[in-house]
Amino acid sequence: MTDPRPTGSVASLVAELLDRALDDAELREATKHVARTAASRELLTRSTFIFRLGPEWLGLPSSVIGEVVETRAIHTLPHRREGAMRGLVNVRGQLTICLALEPLFQPGTPATPGGARQNPVSRRLVVVAMQGQRLAFEADEVHGSHRFDPDILRSVPATIAKSVASFTTELLPWDDHTVGLLDAELLFHALGRRLG
Amino acid sequence: MLFLLFQLGEDRYAIEAAKVAAVLPLVVPKAIPGAPAAVAGAFDYHGTLVPLIDLSQLALGRSAQPRRSTRIIMVEYLVDGDTKPLGLIAENASETLVRDPAEFVPSGVRSDGAPYLGPIVSDSRGIVQWVQTDHLLPDGVRDLLFKQPVVS
Numbered sequence: 001m002t003d004p005r006p007t008g009s010v011a012s013l014v015a016e017l018l019d020r021a022l023d024d025a026e027l028r029e030a031t032k033h034v035a036r037t038a039a040s041r042e043l044l045t046r047s048t049f050i051f052r053l054g055p056e057w058l059g060l061p062s063s064v065i066g067e068v069v070e071t072r073a074i075h076t077l078p079h080r081r082e083g084a085m086r087g088l089v090n091v092r093g094q095l096t097i098c099l100a101l102e103p104l105f106q107p108g109t110p111a112t113p114g115g116a117r118q119n120p121v122s123r124r125l126v127v128v129a130m131q132g133q134r135l136a137f138e139a140d141e142v143h144g145s146h147r148f149d150p151d152i153l154r155s156v157p158a159t160i161a162k163s164v165a166s167f168t169t170e171l172l173p174w175d176d177h178t179v180g181l182l183d184a185e186l187l188f189h190a191l192g193r194r195l196g
Numbered sequence: 197m198l199f200l201l202f203q204l205g206e207d208r209y210a211i212e213a214a215k216v217a218a219v220l221p222l223v224v225p226k227a228i229p230g231a232p233a234a235v236a237g238a239f240d241y242h243g244t245l246v247p248l249i250d251l252s253q254l255a256l257g258r259s260a261q262p263r264r265s266t267r268i269i270m271v272e273y274l275v276d277g278d279t280k281p282l283g284l285i286a287e288n289a290s291e292t293l294v295r296d297p298a299e300f301v302p303s304g305v306r307s308d309g310a311p312y313l314g315p316i317v318s319d320s321r322g323i324v325q326w327v328q329t330d331h332l333l334p335d336g337v338r339d340l341l342f343k344q345p346v347v348s
Contacts, residue, residue, distance in 0.1 A: 018265035018290050022222060027262065030221035034268075035240035 044147040048172065050179055051126060051139035053101055059172060059181040062145045066129035067091075071120070071138060074098050084194035089136055091127055098125070098136045099191050104167065130188055148172060153181070199293045200269065201324065202286035204255045208324045210293055211269060215329050217281065218270040219289060222262060232337055233257070236285055241270070247341040248283040249333065255310060260285045271329045275342045282341075284332075293324060300326055 048059035069091060076087040086098045122141040127134060153170040167187045168180040199210035200219070225237030225248045234254035238245045248268065252260040260266050267289040272279035300315035303325060307313055314326035333341070 015265070015290070018263070018288075020264050022262045022264055022266075027222060027224050031223040031239065034220050034223050034242070036242060 044149055046150050047145055047147045048179070048181055049126075050143035050146050050174065051124075052141040052143075053105060053139060056105060057143075057174070057177045057179045058105075058168075059146075059179045060128070060184050060187075064128050064130045064184045065145075066127040066134060068142050068144075069125050069127065071123045071125050084191045086138075089125060091125070091134075091136065094134070096127060096134050096136045097195070098138070099195075101137050101187075101191075104187070104190065128184075128188070130184060135188065135191075146174065148174075156180075197295060197297050199295060199324075199326075200289060201291045201293050202251070202267075202269070203288035204252060208322065209327045210295075210324050211271070211284075211327050211329055213292065215271050216269055217272055220268040220270060220283070221264075222260075222266050222268060222285065231340060232334075235337060235341065239268075239283060241281065241283070244281065246270070246281045246283050248285060249337075250285045252285070252287060254332075260287050263287070265290050273333070273338075273342070274330045275338065280342050282329075282333075284329075293319070 047062040049062045049065045050057060050059050052058070072089055074087040074089055077085065084099045084101075084103060086100045088095045089098045090096075124139055124142045125136050126139050126142065127136045153172055156168050156171055167182045167190070169183045170181045172179040172181055198213035200213050200216050201208055201210050203209070220241075223239045225239040226245075227237045228235055228247075231237075234249055236248040236250040236253070236259075238247050240246075250260050252258055265288045267286060269284045269286050269289055271282050271284060273282040295317055300317045303313065303316045312328050312331040314328045316323050316325045318324070
């Protein structure tokens with residue numbers, strides 16, 4: 001008898017694997033899994049990318065995060081000491097504008113934070129891909145993507161420092177911290193203006 | 197157009213992917229006593245009881261093999277202009293096929309016992325027949341599963 005599938009190929013190996021008989025335990029497990037109600041499954045509908053800037057834990061929509069890489073040399077540009085621009089970084093051979101988010105959240109902080117040298121191990125370069133544009137910024141620490149139930153979000157108290165509030169749309173309780181979820185569009189629009 | 201392939205016996209059949217809501221692993225259904233053999237039972241799909249049809253039983257008169265490749269294809273079944281979820285147990289439901297619907301040709305054989313069998317197309321591995329899920333259930337089975345008597 002000839003097997004119509006190409007022998008030795010990945011497809012035939014997969015077919016062989018899938019051809020195994022199911023035992024009762026697996027059937028019961030699948031039954032339980034399929035029966036799981038929406039309540040336990042579908043509530044974790046939103047996802048945010050959590051990172052830290054100084055003392056502040058912040059979140060950006062996971063959809064705008066391109067990649068997270070090791071920090072690297074930032075090539076400063078002449079005559080660009082003002083504003084949000086820190087310089088250019090090389091990400092996989094692509095020159096990407098590196099921004100400083102700190103001045104937006106902590107007015108008075110220089111664009112080149114002294115904190116950079118305090119804890120270099122946890123510092124990462126976060127590359128954001130938005131509207132076809134790639135921008136990067138340095139975060140003091142990166143937690144990564146976090147899925148959550150939108151019901152646990154809290155609104156931003158009116159008393160919070162105005163600078164943070166203007167980009168923070170909601171607050172997310174996360175472990176012992178409160179994460180300020182940022183409006184990515186608003187934030188990068190504001191940064192874009194400061195690049196000037 | 198994307199199709200999901202499965203097998204009935206040795207032959208391959210296809211359901212258009214647009215009709216498929218989900219593909220699930222095989223489960224242990226709750227039996228429906230008195231139902232025709234093709235009705236494997238009903239199962240709990242995220243809190244909703246969904247009737248389950250064994251395609252092998254429907255077409256060949258034997259139960260589907262309990263294998264890893266035997267899966268439940270969730271479709272939306274059209275009943276009186278309304279769609280209801282229906283689970284189909286299909287063997288070897290692990291591949292897809294991309295074909296232009298215009299490439300399918302009439303099979304030339306009309307089977308009154310299986311009005312769901314549609315046109316055919318062939319590829320390097322043989323013939324694939326299109327299964328029209330909307331005509332899948334014999335009237336008796338459809339009425340049994342979806343037309344519950346109204347309790348007043």
